[in-house]
Amino acid sequence: MSKPSPLAASIPVILVALLALAAAAPTAPAQDVSVGPVIRSRVFVVNLFVTAAKGKSYIRDLTRDDFAIYENGVRQEIKYFNNLSQSRDLPLTIALLIDTSGSVADKLSHEVATASAFCKHIVRPGKDMVTVMEFHSDVILVQDFTDDIDRMQKSLSKLRPGGNTSLYDAVYLACEEKLKNEAGRKIIVVLSDGEDTASKTSMDAAIKVAQKNDVLIYGLGVRSMNYGADFRALERFCRETGGLFFSPKASFESLKKTFDAIMEDINHQYNIAYEPKDQTRDGTYRDIKVTCLRKGLKLQYRQGYFAPED
Numbered sequence: 001m002s003k004p005s006p007l008a009a010s011i012p013v014i015l016v017a018l019l020a021l022a023a024a025a026p027t028a029p030a031q032d033v034s035v036g037p038v039i040r041s042r043v044f045v046v047n048l049f050v051t052a053a054k055g056k057s058y059i060r061d062l063t064r065d066d067f068a069i070y071e072n073g074v075r076q077e078i079k080y081f082n083n084l085s086q087s088r089d090l091p092l093t094i095a096l097l098i099d100t101s102g103s104v105a106d107k108l109s110h111e112v113a114t115a116s117a118f119c120k121h122i123v124r125p126g127k128d129m130v131t132v133m134e135f136h137s138d139v140i141l142v143q144d145f146t147d148d149i150d151r152m153q154k155s156l157s158k159l160r161p162g163g164n165t166s167l168y169d170a171v172y173l174a175c176e177e178k179l180k181n182e183a184g185r186k187i188i189v190v191l192s193d194g195e196d197t198a199s200k201t202s203m204d205a206a207i208k209v210a211q212k213n214d215v216l217i218y219g220l221g222v223r224s225m226n227y228g229a230d231f232r233a234l235e236r237f238c239r240e241t242g243g244l245f246f247s248p249k250a251s252f253e254s255l256k257k258t259f260d261a262i263m264e265d266i267n268h269q270y271n272i273a274y275e276p277k278d279q280t281r282d283g284t285y286r287d288i289k290v291t292c293l294r295k296g297l298k299l300q301y302r303q304g305y306f307a308p309e310d
Contacts, residue, residue: 044308045079046071046276047214049185049242049269050290050301058268059297060085070289071276080273084185090271091184092128093145094119095174098159099192101136103227105161110252111191111222112156118189118259120149122266131178132156135170136163137198145178167192167233168199171206175213185269188217189262190237195230203233207240211305218262220255221247242302265300276307283309 050067052059064081084090096115100108119130125147132143132155143155171188179186188210196203210217219234231247238245244265246258276286287304 043275043279044281045273046288046305048272048274048288048290048301049084049216050272050299051265051269052292052294052297052299054297058085058264059294060268062270062292062294064272066293067270067272068291068293069272069274070291071274071278072286073289074277076274076277078272078274080271082271084271085268088267092122092124092266093179093182093184093186094123094128094130095178095186095188096130096132097170097174097188097190097192098132098134098156099136099165099167099190099222100134100159100161100163101165101193101197102162103165103195104193104222104224106224106226107222108159108161110255112159113252114255114259115189115191116153116156117256118263119152122263123147123149123152125149129182131174133170133174133178134159135166135192136161137166138163139166139170139173141178145182164198165192165196166198166200167194167196168201168203168206171217171237172201172209175206175209175215179215180213185266185271186213186215187243187266188215189220190217190234191220191222192234193224193227193229194219194221194232194234196233203236207237208306210237210241211302212308215241216302217241217243218265219243219245220258221245222255223247240303242300244300278307281308281310283307 052062064078069076069078098111123130129145129147130152131145132152134140134142143152146152174188217237219238221229221231221234223229235245284307285304286307290299290301292299
């Protein structure tokens with residue numbers, strides 16, 4: 001009989017050593033290789049800004065337990081809650097969209113003056129940012145994001161009226177090109193007579209991109225003395241995103257009061273977020289309903305959103 005080779009003789013020793021190491025090592029969870037690689041889904045979150053009021057007074061002392069959220073009729077678990085009337089930690093990112101079409105030419109000076117005063121009072125240097133866009137037949141970036149109020153005011157002074165109205169394009173571009181990658185609360189304030197006459201984008205597409213990017217839209221319907229006005233589009237933008245619509249008289253004092261009301265609304269929000277139980281990334285529209293255990297309150301929030309798509 002031939003002698004075993006040195007390698008064959010050492011195999012039992014090697015096996016014993018390997019078994020000892022395996023016993024000492026931490027046990028890893030078993031994976032069923034028959035089902036292939038494990039796919040880990042990406043969880044998406046729905047972010048809401050809610051205001052609660054009784055009559056003309058904002059309610060500032062609600063807690064997480066006061067709210068209930070339903071998506072397509074199914075109760076959701078609140079994962080994040082912040083009372084922004086008590087803590088203004090979240091920065092504001094504001095896109096100011098000003099209609100400079102010919103139909104509002106006689107009111108442009110009032111729009112510019114009140115918009116300037118609004119930004120001066122709400123923008124906190126070093127924390128908040130504002131960008132200014134004008135829209136007529138085209139949409140033009142007048143001032144990129146800045147916290148320098150003097151620079152913003154100078155940009156507003158350069159606005160000149162003329163052309164048609166590209167309202168839908170302005171909202172779409174502000175959401176998709178300017179606000180999409182910004183943090184904190186993203187807000188659009190629109191001043192317009194509301195009747196779109198020149199956009200390439202549809203109203204539905206503009207609303208969808210606003211909801212997708214968690215943008216709140218506040219609308220100021222400005223009436224010209226020489227042209228008609230149709231505020232239905234502005235009203236829908238505000239309703240679908242959780243903002244507010246105002247139709248003030250086109251005077252400096254009236255517009256100033258409206259901007260004050262917008263500032264008041266922004267400063268009395270509750271930030272609530274949840275992870276939908278249905279994490280299907282199918283791009284479908286989902287209804288949102290927010291209720292409050294405290295009776296007699298009027299809640300303002302966006303009415304739904306489009307699920308993300310892969």
